[in-house]
Amino acid sequence: xxxxxxxxxxxxxxxxxxxxxxxxxxxxxxxxxxxxxxxxxxxxxxxxxxxxxxxxxxxxxxxxxxxxxxxxxxxxxxxxxxxxxxxxxxxxxxxxxxxxxxxxxxxxxxxxxxxx
Amino acid sequence: xxxxxxxxxxxxxxxxxxxxxxxxxxxxxxxxxxxxxxxxxxxxxxxxxxxxxxxxxxxxxxxxxxxxxxxxxxxxxxxxxxxxxxxxxxxxxxxxxxxxxxxxxx
Numbered sequence: 001x002x003x004x005x006x007x008x009x010x011x012x013x014x015x016x017x018x019x020x021x022x023x024x025x026x027x028x029x030x031x032x033x034x035x036x037x038x039x040x041x042x043x044x045x046x047x048x049x050x051x052x053x054x055x056x057x058x059x060x061x062x063x064x065x066x067x068x069x070x071x072x073x074x075x076x077x078x079x080x081x082x083x084x085x086x087x088x089x090x091x092x093x094x095x096x097x098x099x100x101x102x103x104x105x106x107x108x109x110x111x112x113x114x115x116x
Numbered sequence: 117x118x119x120x121x122x123x124x125x126x127x128x129x130x131x132x133x134x135x136x137x138x139x140x141x142x143x144x145x146x147x148x149x150x151x152x153x154x155x156x157x158x159x160x161x162x163x164x165x166x167x168x169x170x171x172x173x174x175x176x177x178x179x180x181x182x183x184x185x186x187x188x189x190x191x192x193x194x195x196x197x198x199x200x201x202x203x204x205x206x207x208x209x210x211x212x213x214x215x216x217x218x219x220x221x222x
Contacts (some may be wrong), residue, residue: 037211047152047160047203049211060210063117096159101207102150104171106159 002027004097004107012091012114018084022097022107023077030055030075034100038071038082040093041109048093053080087114118142122204122214128222135191137217139204144184148208151180151189154216155200163202164189196221 008020022036029036038050051061053071061069065084073080084091094109119142129135139149147167152160162171164180167187177192191198199221204214 046216047154047205047213049205049213052211062210098159101148102162102165103152103160103205104162104165106161109159 002099002105004099004105006095006097006107006110008110008112010111010113012087012112013116014088014114015086018082018087018091018112018114020082020095020097020110020112021079022081023079024099025078027099029073029078029080036071036073036080037098037100037103039096039098039103040091041096042090042093050082050084050095089114118145118206118209118212120204120206120212120214122217124217125215126218126220128220129194130222131194131196133194135194135198135219137189137202137204139182139187139189139214141185141187141206141208145206145208147183148206149180149182149187150205150207151178152203152205153198153200154203160203191219194219194221 003025005023012018035052037052051071053059053073068085070083092114094111096109097107099105121140149167151164154160163174163178168180179190181188201216201218203216
């Protein structure tokens with residue numbers, strides 16, 4: 001069974017960079033051809049796709065966030081990561097990682113609050 | 117960008133009712149459309165993939181149809197445990213989610 005787990009700071013100051021890691025177990029992040037995604041959800045609102053990275057390192061980002069987002073993969077640690085720069089309160093959300101084009105496996109989500 | 121317009125934004129129905137949610141894409145996305153169920157405090161769960169295929173272990177009362185720009189998601193016999201928010205998601209060009217439909221029991 002594939003398991004994904006998000007980790008990282010729960011509080012980030014405005015203008016700083018949000019950094020999260022998703023650790024994958026039960027599957028090899030470098031085998032097959034899967035996309036590894038980041039999605040976020042502000043409290044009481046809908047889902048917003050942030051971007052993805054393939055097992056070969058190809059990235060795609062949401063046009064609305066592209067200028068601030070970097071997604072990397074570390075196959076040796078079976079992890080992929082999210083960096084979101086110049087954050088504001090509007091970036092406060094639960095951040096999820098998920099596998100695939102149809103997101104059949106998700107992490108439990110981690111709340112990141114942007115506040116001074 | 118492909119926009120996904122989901123309706124209604126909320127609905128209230130009785131146990132045993134048939135519930136239908138629609139999702140319209142701003143351009144042709146073939147059948148690259150998935151449906152998710154999200155319960156409060158939980159990650160979304162894949163119910164339907166590629167417009168009409170039932171996800172693993174998903175009860176058969178859930179179904180999906182459509183192609184091109186117009187898609188429908190249905191719950192044939194609403195159960196109390198189906199109270200949740202449902203989202204459509206296209207992946208023909210990058211990824212976009214619909215705005216969600218909150219389903220409640222009347």
